[in-house]
Amino acid sequence: MDDLRRQHLQTPGRDDLRSRLHARLLAGLPAEALLTDPDVTASYAHDMASFCTAGTPAAVVLPRTVEQVQHVLRTATELRVPVVPQGARTGLSGGANATDDCIVLSLVKMDRILEVDPVDRIAVVEPGVVNAVLSRAVAERGLYYPPDPSSWETCTIGGNIGTASGGLCCVKYGVTAEYVLGLDVVLADGRLLTTGRRTAKGVAGYDLTRLFVGSEGSLGVVVKAVLALKPQPPAQLALAAEFPSAAAACAAVCAIMERGHTPSLLELMDRTTVQAVNRMARMGLPDTTEALLLCAFDTPDPAADLAAVGELCAAAGATEVVPAADAAESELLLQARRLSLTALETIKSATMIDDVCVPRTRLAEMLDGTAAVAEKYGLTIGVCAHAGDGNTHPVVCFDHTDEDESRRARESFDEIMALGLALGGTITGEHGVGVLKKEWLARELGPVGLELQRGIKATFDPLGLLNPGKLF
Amino acid sequence: MDDLRRQHLQTPGRDDLRSRLHARLLAGLPAEALLTDPDVTASYAHDMASFCTAGTPAAVVLPRTVEQVQHVLRTATELRVPVVPQGARTGLSGGANATDDCIVLSLVKMDRILEVDPVDRIAVVEPGVVNAVLSRAVAERGLYYPPDPSSWETCTIGGNIGTASGGLCCVKYGVTAEYVLGLDVVLADGRLLTTGRRTAKGVAGYDLTRLFVGSEGSLGVVVKAVLALKPQPPAQLALAAEFPSAAAACAAVCAIMERGHTPSLLELMDRTTVQAVNRMARMGLPDTTEALLLCAFDTPDPAADLAAVGELCAAAGATEVVPAADAAESELLLQARRLSLTALETIKSATMIDDVCVPRTRLAEMLDGTAAVAEKYGLTIGVCAHAGDGNTHPVVCFDHTDEDESRRARESFDEIMALGLALGGTITGEHGVGVLKKEWLARELGPVGLELQRGIKATFDPLGLLNPGKLF
Structure with missing residues (x-):
């Protein structure tokens, strides 16, 4: 099986495609943002879940700007190459695992905290900001960003949004979803979408922000997030x-x-x-x-x-x-x-x-x-x-x-x-579905729910290029 | 203009269609659930907003069961008749206003509180439960349902979900959206969808629950809701x-x-x-x-x-x-x-x-x-x-x-x-878009957001029968 796969990888057609992909990517990226050495790209192939298959990426891209992300998505659409968005790969469901010949789009270099406002009680961040870095930065301003998954010292806000992460705080403060007010998202075709708001309230249209939270990179690539903050509570x-x-x-x-x-x-x-x-x-x-x-x-x-x-x-x-x-x-x-x-x-x-x-x-x-x-x-x-x-x-x-x-x-x-x-529960409280729980998601949702979820996926990503094979 | 419209209403074709609609509706409804007297149905034509047009309903239906709602939606799909879901019509954006020849689907008779659980801190309710009735019922168990729109003595939970209502409590306790854990929804074609959960957390698939909150009856008809409750705070x-x-x-x-x-x-x-x-x-x-x-x-x-x-x-x-x-x-x-x-x-x-x-x-x-x-x-x-x-x-x-x-x-x-x-704000913090703010929604969302919102609408309601002419 492995031999067959290797053979397949070495067919000239595939090599040509890769070269073309790399060249097209480099037309809009600095050289250091593109990794193509198979020994290096292999290390981006999977997150921390067991029993989850992972393919071999065609390239790993580490963009630093929204425009670079848009270029990657436009290129992917043009060449029909799947894209797997990634944070720190601390996930536990295989949701960030590569598929064969995909572009792994790692957001870890987009790691700036753009704004912290103690009156509006918001932070505006790029997706690669590490959870603990944000938590400490807002604490210095007397503020509190509650979501605290076990991996908080390494996991990124983008990853937290992708899986709607929880943590120890949730019994009082709720999960990541409750702290995401608005998003900038690059869609599969490279267009930029802004959802939500900077305000405490807002009900203008369907809640697309919440739709992206927990969508495991399957609907778009989050490039900026407006997060709600709380005042820092007393030490527990x-x-x-x-x-x-x-x-x-x-x-x-x-x-x-x-x-x-x-x-x-x-x-x-x-x-x-x-x-x-x-x-x-x-x-x-x-x-x-x-x-x-x-x-x-x-x-x-x-x-x-x-x-x-x-x-x-x-x-x-x-x-x-x-x-x-x-x-x-x-x-x-x-x-x-x-x-x-x-x-x-x-x-x-x-x-x-x-x-x-x-x-x-x-x-x-x-x-x-x-x-x-x-x-x-x-x-x-x-x-x-x-x-x-x-x-x-x-x-x-x-x-x-x-x-x-x-x-x-x-x-x-x-x-x-x-x-x-x-027992009337759900298969996942905070880790997400990824590859690990795919067949169980179908059981939990039932056929009507599954059909609608697939319809939403098709609305956002008609070519099925974003994180294919995850969720359903 | 009015004369022209009256003439149009009196054409035999329209009368035939109405008779056929009434007969088909009665095949699955008790007689008292169907109102057809124009003097009576006219009183269901609009909510409390100014400057919002309202059409003349073909019928008003007041179902008491999920099956009756399903029958109404199946009939509507079969005959291609628009359906306008309604609560207490206390809305301020015309979101519950009738369109010409529609079925007004008033949920006010589905008003049972099915369950209040102080350990799981949830209430399970039908959509016609009045906000104040729920608030008082849970207070008797030491619990608190925060959302408190000005109309809380008359407005219904279903209406609150449809518009994602706020109130005075929001500065500390947030809006209705934050209290909706799961929903039973009858879709445009009459199928029943269950979304979300009864648990404190859950991230299984896209958040369809949140998508329905604030959707103003345009994606489906909420027939049951699992609501989160808080412990009752001290008197303020x-x-x-x-x-x-x-x-x-x-x-x-x-x-x-x-x-x-x-x-x-x-x-x-x-x-x-x-x-x-x-x-x-x-x-x-x-x-x-x-x-x-x-x-x-x-x-x-x-x-x-x-x-x-x-x-x-x-x-x-x-x-x-x-x-x-x-x-x-x-x-x-x-x-x-x-x-x-x-x-x-x-x-x-x-x-x-x-x-x-x-x-x-x-x-x-x-x-x-x-x-x-x-x-x-x-x-x-x-x-x-x-x-x-x-x-x-x-x-x-x-x-x-x-x-x-x-x-x-x-x-x-x-x-x-x-x-x-x-000023970086939103056109609506808690009243919704309805008819009143339609053109402003388009401005706030921009073309990309609007296109995706329409795509979602088409996924749930491909024939465009649910509350047409609202939102966008």
């Missing part, structure tokens, strides 16, 4: 509560939300996750707990809020409730949570990270069901979860050189998604 | 501040937002508005003030927040700052604001209410510019504004029997929208 204060079962921890989550609390963070780590984090970082977390709940508040009186939540945890069966003494101790607890995925990745040679989100009333069933799936397939599946959102991250750990274990990993992954749908 | 406490000029009041607004405050309400009433409210309701507002700013907090310590805001107002030039003593006094102040539109309507025989939203840094220019427009055209234009959002409501008062004054009213209205766009 956290507590940790140990539970004898995942179900008991979930009961506490439900009680906290039912009583009207608004925590700034409400996270769950199961026993496997706690132990993995301890092994990796000697955090001194309670090694024997079945479920560890972390809750934080950034309210004016977080200690009082934590005391109330501590009582609800105790009533739900917590065996121990430990409030952090101060912001530094709180930060340590949150670091433990942030290390979860990395720690779980050390268990076996490979992982698949799921992203199912269920109504929080069904969270206990989701966690117990996931444990049953792990047992059925004889696998280790550690779970951390944005519990306050009902958004779970079951991490299937497996040896990728073991064919049978790999097969079981994939099957268990699918079974977890089926469980999520059966 | 308000202050009123008098300013010697609109610009000074706007400077205070900017200072309040720049300092990171999060008021639950930040409203402005100009002198004309204050005087009109006093005349109507003897509220004892300061009759000579140039601009009255109302600010409220629903935080744990609203008095402290109000004290800080009071200082900012004084620094910006407020001549008097009067904090309310308690919740009851606060409520009185808010009532004064809520009466503004009604009070301004008493000045002349007719009004046109504009809805331009600008970045809050440009609010002073917007208000001064509006005053200049009023002077230029020799008209009274009272302004109240959701100042914290930069969302102004210039109310052009005119005598509709005076042809010249009516012309000047329309011209001034247009000039105000031009000013809003020039």
